[in-house]
Amino acid sequence: MLAFIIRRILQSIVVMLMVALLSFTLFRYVGDPVVSMVGRDTTFEERAALRETLGLNDPIVVQFGRFVKNASMGDFGISYEQRRPVIDLIAERAPATLELSFVSGLFALVVGVFMGVYSGLHKDGFLSKLFQSVSLVGISLPPFLIGILLIYLFAVILGWLPSMGRGEVRQLGFWSTGFLSFSGLISLILPAITLGLFQMTLIMRLVRSEMLEVMRTDYIKFARARGLTNRAVNFGHALKNTLVPVITVTGLQLGQIIAYSIITETVFQWPGMGYLFLQAVQRVDLPVMGAYLVLVALIFVVINLIVDFLYYVVDPRLRMEGGAVS
Amino acid sequence: MSEQLLDVQDLRVMLPTRKGLLTAVDGVSMSIAAGEVLGVVGESGAGKSLTGAAITGLLEPPLYIANGKIELEGKRIDNLSYSKMRRIRGKQIGAIFQDPLTSLNPLYSVGRQLVETITTHLPVSDAVAKRQAIDLLKEVGLPAAEARIGHFPHQFSGGMRQRVVIALALCANPRLIIADEPTTALDVSIQAQIIRLLKRLCREHKTAVMLITHDMGVIAETADRVAVMYAGRIVEVGPVKDVIKNPHHPYTVGLMNSIPSIAREVEWLTQIDGAMPRLNDIPDGCAFHPRCPHAFERCRRERPNLIPMRNSQAACWLCKKEGADEQRQ
Incomplete structure (x- = not known):
């Protein structure tokens, strides 16, 4: 039973990482975040500096890692449209x-x-x-x-x-x-x-x-x-x-x-x-779309997890054999 | 005790279909005395199980009882409402079905299913019912009954499950048990154990049994009397010894010959040629005549009723002939 729970939770984490990758790709590659953030009269140098401070020049893996770390703490960035944190x-x-x-x-x-x-x-x-x-x-x-x-x-x-x-x-x-x-x-x-x-x-x-x-x-x-x-x-x-x-x-x-x-x-x-x-x-408010994607995926994953546990509650056959078989 | 426990008179079960009414059980009369074991034997589709279902009031629609009456201890039970009949089922008439693997609800422990049945019929508390359930499980030979009462059906073997099913059928101490092919789904080695158990329990509880089977061997071992059914009718009925030693109906003879025996060394197993007619295709006259080696003119025209012989009764014109010959001589 315990092994089953741990396995299911690990599977869920893998699923969430896949979704996070999708969401990350969405806002990193659909359009340029820098262009979305700055005004029309920003100079090229200023843009390059902003790119550097935002970490957009780091390797992709590092950027994704940062995204996952922030997302897991509820930080999905700031809405382009409303200029407020997406999570709020x-x-x-x-x-x-x-x-x-x-x-x-x-x-x-x-x-x-x-x-x-x-x-x-x-x-x-x-x-x-x-x-x-x-x-x-x-x-x-x-x-x-x-x-x-x-x-x-x-x-x-x-x-x-x-x-x-x-x-x-x-x-x-x-x-x-x-x-x-x-x-x-x-x-x-x-x-x-x-x-x-x-x-x-x-x-x-x-x-x-x-x-x-x-x-x-x-x-x-x-x-x-x-x-x-x-x-x-x-x-x-x-x-x-x-x-x-x-x-x-x-x-x-x-x-x-x-x-x-x-x-x-x-x-x-x-x-x-x-x-x-x-x-x-x-x-085209990408941070909001990305966050929504992750959130909905999270809801699905959690519900599926609950469903799997409910099977255990309802059906004694799974309770006995499930740990060994599944 | 001459009073019959169960008395079935001229029972007729009909099945409405698109092409019209079919008669599935045709004028069956039988009786079972208290504590007696009546074997009901015949091929698949002979109407054995339907007769059992009609007695327990569990015919599945659209099947219905068109005629006849069923009396339990002198009281009619075939015209009772569903809720009155429910109180009789389990309490006065128990039932055991063919497949123990599917007769138990997989989601409840056997203890719960026993307790539920006991408290439905007897005015006892759950705790008392649980103690009775453990006693019953011990009685049917379940090892470590106290420990296993909380187990679920899938944790038992087929033979053990059938023991649980028997405990369930017995738990309100019914006067009659209808056992519909109780051993067919089991291993041959387990079959004998279960039959012996059933027989012993019914003797101890003074419960009568209607044992429905297609296995003449089980009948010979277990039953006091036997009724042979063919195409919805009883073709021969009598004490098991007489019917087995001296079968009158050619169909009974055929059934007896089909039992393989170690004593007789044979090259081929004997069988009765042909198959039982479908319900919509029952021939005129004696239903068995197309398969009967002795059929003659009258068998094709007229349907024989049960004719009393020395100890048994058989529905065959041959018996009439023999009887007439005997009288003439």
């Missing part, structure tokens, strides 16, 4: 994105699992067929369209929910939260649904097919033959056996939610990291 910009925006992602992930997981279990148990019921049709919509419509449709229906026609922004935000230390005010909470509803709908339908379809599969197994028949209650059979025995693939997909999809909140944040004018990234792309 991201720290300001991260709570908005993380709260949105958390709520939509929770929505996708809870509603998806519930609908999946229901339609797996009653596969010919009316509701299951309805869920199946709804899920087709969720899978096939792009999120920006869903977002606009939701805004049109709930904000424009019905006027029930706000169409943009985070509502009232309270400050808890460095963390700005929308959870503590009514307007903050209702502002979360539409973007969370928009962002999580695809994941919800994915989870629902996965749980449904896994449930159908598991219900056919001998141990479910035997559990019934032992006279266990329906609840014990369906939720104790069947659902738990569907969890391993569900954890895999949910983990990966949670990463997707955070990484691809860009579109939803744009549609809802949500002041999060995705919105920041989009602005950075438009203005």
